[in-house]
Amino acid sequence: MHRAGDVRIETVPDPVLQAPTDAIIRVTRACICGSDLWPYNDLPPTPGGQQMGHEAIGIVEAVGADVHRVTRGQLVVMPFAFSDGTCQFCDEGLHTSCTHGGFFGNGGGIGGAQAEALRIPQADGTLFALPVGPDDALMPSLLTLSDVMGTGHHAAVCAKVGPGKRVAVVGDGAVGLCGVIAAKRLGAEQIIILGRHKDRLALAQRFGATDVVTERGEAAVQHLRELTGGFGAHSVLECVGSEAAMRTAALIARPGGAVGRVGVPHYDGTPAGQQTFFGNVSVAGGPAPVRATIAELLPDVMEGRIEPGLVFDRTVDLDGVPDGYRAMNAREALKVMVRP
Amino acid sequence: MHRAGDVRIETVPDPVLQAPTDAIIRVTRACICGSDLWPYNDLPPTPGGQQMGHEAIGIVEAVGADVHRVTRGQLVVMPFAFSDGTCQFCDEGLHTSCTHGGFFGNGGGIGGAQAEALRIPQADGTLFALPVGPDDALMPSLLTLSDVMGTGHHAAVCAKVGPGKRVAVVGDGAVGLCGVIAAKRLGAEQIIILGRHKDRLALAQRFGATDVVTERGEAAVQHLRELTGGFGAHSVLECVGSEAAMRTAALIARPGGAVGRVGVPHYDGTPAGQQTFFGNVSVAGGPAPVRATIAELLPDVMEGRIEPGLVFDRTVDLDGVPDGYRAMNAREALKVMVRP
Incomplete structure (x- = not known):
């Protein structure tokens, strides 16, 4: 996003491992968040643009030397905030205040999930492995565990x-x-x-x-x-x-x-x-510590007791993302899923 | 109080029972509250004046026909808000939102406790009997159960x-x-x-x-x-x-x-x-539902484990009330007790 109303799909360098606690995921599902509409309406001109998106499911493609729990090939869901899983705030279940944490798709050095691939800081603390294949019918509902649910x-x-x-x-x-x-x-x-x-x-x-x-x-x-x-x-x-x-x-x-x-x-x-x-x-x-609640909500999604994936009423590929923003901002679409 | 800075001791008609759920108390101790200093600094000219004071201990002098728990001669502490003790909010311990409740010393038809006597609406729900005599050494600490403690x-x-x-x-x-x-x-x-x-x-x-x-x-x-x-x-x-x-x-x-x-x-x-x-x-x-917490705090006061009465650093009679306001407002006094 280069400024309010100006969303472009651009080819950028592939993300690489920067710290030994990083992982790289290939994004299989992402989406546009209602909170993305705030910058869509008021982002000042931003040189180089801001990578967008903070909700995703993906497949782990690479892990750093200090990543021990997350492994290559796993299907994982990514909370909208990354967190180390070991600090005092994570211990209390407030992962959004992690002392080594931060937010995806918010500018700075952290990428966005409306992309083909993404670097995940603090991968062991952040990613949550899903017990299904990448094309499972439950994918929309599982994706909501990233943020909205x-x-x-x-x-x-x-x-x-x-x-x-x-x-x-x-x-x-x-x-x-x-x-x-x-x-x-x-x-x-x-x-x-x-x-x-x-x-x-x-x-x-x-x-x-x-x-x-x-x-x-x-x-x-x-x-x-x-x-x-x-x-x-x-x-x-x-x-x-x-x-x-x-x-x-x-x-x-x-x-x-x-x-x-x-x-x-x-x-x-x-x-x-x-x-x-x-x-x-x-x-x-405040910002929901979704990393703490995935485990609580997952059984209800897996067993069909809740169907939050019904909030998605439109699906686009990456090239369709700009129009997805437009449609959500115009209230034509409730929530747009992205399949890169 | 007739307007900001203008506190007078005046002779007014004795309070009388107006509803069968009322009681009349003779005030033995009252005090000036930090919140009384807000009107002391900003009350507009008020015809007839506003009766002040919402913290007191007193002796019950009369009770209405529907008052069954409170009896003549009892020494009682009065919360700064009156409440029926039976509505859904009182049941939940939120007596300050009682559906038949209100606040003392706040204008309207309800009197103030910086006085010789006071009408207590909803006496059965409001007043709390104290297990001591009116000159007990614990009186200052017991008085704080009205509000400040x-x-x-x-x-x-x-x-x-x-x-x-x-x-x-x-x-x-x-x-x-x-x-x-x-x-x-x-x-x-x-x-x-x-x-x-x-x-x-x-x-x-x-x-x-x-x-x-x-x-x-x-x-x-x-x-x-x-x-x-x-x-x-x-x-x-x-x-x-x-x-x-x-x-x-x-x-x-x-x-x-x-x-x-x-x-x-x-x-x-x-x-x-x-x-x-x-x-x-x-x-x-918000406003503390002190009626709900007197019972919890009373044993600690009675057995000397807490001494909130130490907040009183000055005592005045009724004629000394105007100067008590002045002293508290000037931060010369921390909290002023009134002995009518």
Whole structure:
């Protein structure tokens, strides 16, 4: 991506092992993330461009001398952040704060996954081997363990979803839809999706949403309160990242409730700080430590209990990536899979 | 209080039972709260004045026909909020969100505790009988169960203080000092107090603070990181309520850490929403449901394991209340007790 709206497929040098803890993967599936649309709308001109993409499944092609767990030929899923798996934060399950970690497809020296191949720093700590072949029918759902399903799960955990809870999900993008899956999986009694796209709301209902709120702002708050007996939702999953969405999330939480936010915030002051205070509403969340949750979610994917791969409604090859961005940004496509 | 800076002692009609669930107490001890200093600095001219005070111990003088638990002659402590004790929020321990609740000394039809007597709505749910006489030496510490000790405890709970945790307390006012007591009581390994008042910091150390940070802003953040091995505190108690204090609190939290805020927020957007997001730092807190925690804290007060009453460094009679406000506002006094 050279600047906002300018995505090009270019031939660049093959990635090589730079550190003994690196691996190289050949990407078999990647995708475009809702968070990629932020730079697609606001990236300043960037000399040399920024390699994009942070979600992938691939086959390990090479490993450095200090890589002992990951082996050549393995099929692996790659979390959107790399991590050593051994620092104090990884030990606590917060791999996104790894002291040797970082993010893919975000500029700097780290490549992007919307590519044929990619260098993986801290390969032993980062990659997770998958117990299937590269053309398994479950591939779309497995790919969501890279980010979007793990992120929806993180939102639900931070929002303290549990049995009997009334849950609201702000945003009907792929993360919000995975948030619905996560809320149902964790035992929510009521799941209210807030969004405006008919087909996405239908998918949310297929995933377990019990109610739909299509209003915005104050009208959304009123409608949601009506649906929840007057007090709001115990758990609110903020899956957008805009100030308006976060304000709505804060205002629809029940006193004593919790907001789990996973939309990358495009605000500095978290809105409605007075209301969350007087209602004792907690606000938690951040980049999901998906490396920690792959193991928890994988059995449900393998055994078909959850189908997050249904969020992909378009598949492109590498040359189709620029149009994939356009389509997602225009809300023509929900989430675009890339098959290099 | 008639307007900012204008506190007068006036003779008003005796409170009377208005609802069958009311009680009347004769106030034996009250005090001035740090939060009373906000209106002392910014209350617009208020016709008729606003009755002030929300912390008291008193003797029950009369009870309504539907009051069955509280009886005449009992010595009781009064939480700063009244609550019915039976609604869904009280059942969950969130008495400050009681559906029949409200706050004392805050304007409206509810009186203040800096007075000879006070009407207590929802008396059965609100008042907590004390197992001592009205002149017991523990009276100052018992009075803190009205608000300040319960509020410090709430900050610590919302900040997830526990054994082995590194804890930072932002603010060396009475709530911050009670936050130190609470952090120690809950097993914190390290307790760092951020403040600038020598005598208060000394009291913090007596209460269990292990380190002191007197800088502000970026310098405070740097010092605190040095004291915590580079990453910040697991648990941060925000006990001020200003935007600057909340920003500092957010920035000194360790990745994956928690801020418990109990300072009444004088901001709308909670500062540093980007940093708390990327560090997965949770922000929780609000008005402390002290009615729920009196029972937990009382044994420690009764048996002398905690001495929160040491925060009182001045005692006045009713006529001394205006000067008490002045002294607290000038930081001459830490916390002023009132003996009507």
